[in-house]
Amino acid sequence: MQRFVNKKYSNMKAVPNKNFGTLKKKENSSEGNSEGSGFGKLVFGTVAGNGYNTNGMSFEEAYRIFKELGGTKNWKAKEIDKKSKEEQAKKDNPPAEKKESKREEHTKSIEKHLSGKGATSEQTQAIMKAIGKISDEAVSKLNAGFDNIGKFNLKGYSGYTRMDSIYINLESTRSLDKQRGYDCAFETLTHETGHAYDYRVGISKDLSVIESARKSRDELLNNLAKEGGLSNGIKNPDRIQRAEREAIWEGLKKVINGDLEEPQMPTRSQFGFVDDPYINFSSVANKTKEEYIKNQRNSWEYYYANEEKRSQLDEKYALRYDMTTTAYKEAKKKFEQAEQSGANKIALEKYLKADEIYKKEYREYNAQKSSRGIISDFLGCSTEGKFDVVNRGYSGHSAGYTKGKSTYGLKFGGAFYPTGASAQGEFWAEFYQSKLMGETETLELTKRLMPSIYNKMEEYYNKIGE
Numbered sequence: 001m002q003r004f005v006n007k008k009y010s011n012m013k014a015v016p017n018k019n020f021g022t023l024k025k026k027e028n029s030s031e032g033n034s035e036g037s038g039f040g041k042l043v044f045g046t047v048a049g050n051g052y053n054t055n056g057m058s059f060e061e062a063y064r065i066f067k068e069l070g071g072t073k074n075w076k077a078k079e080i081d082k083k084s085k086e087e088q089a090k091k092d093n094p095p096a097e098k099k100e101s102k103r104e105e106h107t108k109s110i111e112k113h114l115s116g117k118g119a120t121s122e123q124t125q126a127i128m129k130a131i132g133k134i135s136d137e138a139v140s141k142l143n144a145g146f147d148n149i150g151k152f153n154l155k156g157y158s159g160y161t162r163m164d165s166i167y168i169n170l171e172s173t174r175s176l177d178k179q180r181g182y183d184c185a186f187e188t189l190t191h192e193t194g195h196a197y198d199y200r201v202g203i204s205k206d207l208s209v210i211e212s213a214r215k216s217r218d219e220l221l222n223n224l225a226k227e228g229g230l231s232n233g234i235k236n237p238d239r240i241q242r243a244e245r246e247a248i249w250e251g252l253k254k255v256i257n258g259d260l261e262e263p264q265m266p267t268r269s270q271f272g273f274v275d276d277p278y279i280n281f282s283s284v285a286n287k288t289k290e291e292y293i294k295n296q297r298n299s300w301e302y303y304y305a306n307e308e309k310r311s312q313l314d315e316k317y318a319l320r321y322d323m324t325t326t327a328y329k330e331a332k333k334k335f336e337q338a339e340q341s342g343a344n345k346i347a348l349e350k351y352l353k354a355d356e357i358y359k360k361e362y363r364e365y366n367a368q369k370s371s372r373g374i375i376s377d378f379l380g381c382s383t384e385g386k387f388d389v390v391n392r393g394y395s396g397h398s399a400g401y402t403k404g405k406s407t408y409g410l411k412f413g414g415a416f417y418p419t420g421a422s423a424q425g426e427f428w429a430e431f432y433q434s435k436l437m438g439e440t441e442t443l444e445l446t447k448r449l450m451p452s453i454y455n456k457m458e459e460y461y462n463k464i465g466e
């Protein structure tokens with residue numbers, strides 16, 4: 001599965017981001033507040049009197065020492081405990097009104113961005129509905145992300161970013177979207193918004209990010225090998241041995257699939273359904289044997305077969321044609337019997353039920369692979385496709401993309417090349433997407449498997465919109 005082809009080229013100039021930079025100073029709710037009060041004086045006085053340096057000490061800290069020193073009367077301690085608990089609760093849960101208005105503010109801004117940058121009213125509606133499902137923090141981070149988009153192109157190709165413009169088809173929902181109840185291509189939208197933000201801010205060009213990505217390639221290879229049964233991990237990440245390779249694949253399967261097994265597609269015959277031979281052999285009807293065989297040879301299987309295999313196939317085709325004459329009548333009779341007796345109806349019902357379960361399980365299976373794409377994609381990208389994850393059915397980029405080749409065959413860099421296709425650039429986009437969609441389990445797993453880049457990216461994430 002080729003996904004999210006992010007076509008960013010090396011010769012493009014980064015635009016400084018107006019929303020990025022200085023960290024807002026955090027308001028401190030309690031520090032100093034109590035210091036001037038009579039009780040505060042008592043606390044600080046007692047602590048200082050016991051030889052502690054109270055310069056710059058917070059009240060909480062002073063009070064903790066004060067309590068340890070046994071200088072509180074019980075009723076006072078209770079009062080203070082209550083007060084600090086209330087303050088903590090206020091910090092954890094700002095008043096609902098305030099929270100709502102902030103969220104509302106961001107939501108309105110998102111809506112404005114969408115209509116101002118080319119979304120139709122239906123598309124805007126679908127996205128707004130999706131936004132109703134994400135956390136307050138996610139709404140604010142998405143709004144800040146949208147601030148950094150030059151242009152939305154919300155139809156056409158499935159999803160890529162060119163400089164600060166994103167090109168996606170909002171109708172092309174993926175399994176993860178469906179599984180999480182989004183009616184639009186929300187996974188792709190958040191992913192590409194992440195790329196556009198990176199373009200403005202220059203995350204994947206940050207040398208310390210590149211360094212942590214390099215480090216995390218080794219962390220991931222090592223941890224996956226361990227998951228796959230090599231308790232000591234790998235010897236040299238630049239020279240992976242055959243057994244190590246096997247273990248890494250095994251480990252990847254384990255961390256991506258978790259407890260999920262790949263569901264098997266049910267077939268109608270599995271439940272005893274007898275097919276109408278006319279439908280099955282319709283390609284035979286009204287054709288001479290030669291015409292039929294000629295037609296059947298028109299397949300990839302035949303094209304790639306050697307001489308021996310081809311003659312076997314010809315025999316098979318001839319046999320199948322014969323069924324139109326002799327076995328066809330028999331098959332037709334069996335079908336009619338099954339229809340009349342009601343056996344087919346029962347079999348079909350069973351099959352449809354199994355098919356429904358299969359579809360549900362398959363969607364879950366696919367959604368999980370998609371959610372955990374941050375891991376498989378990083379494995380593919382950081383090894384320049386030496387682990388061709390897409391070929392194995394995992395979510396990620398094709399080996400060609402991970403080698404840094406553009407559509408025109410130009411090679412503009414390797415796995416961590418700062419301005420081309422880069423492992424850290426993809427990690428960031430997946431990270432931003434997973435954070436917004438609230439993919440907590442995936443994020444925890446990622447942090448465990450590659451802490452260096454995870455922590456680095458979290459620093460960047462925390463700064464968004466501040």
Ligand SMILES: [Zn+2]
Pocket residue numbers: 004005006191195426429
């Ligand atoms: Zn991408």
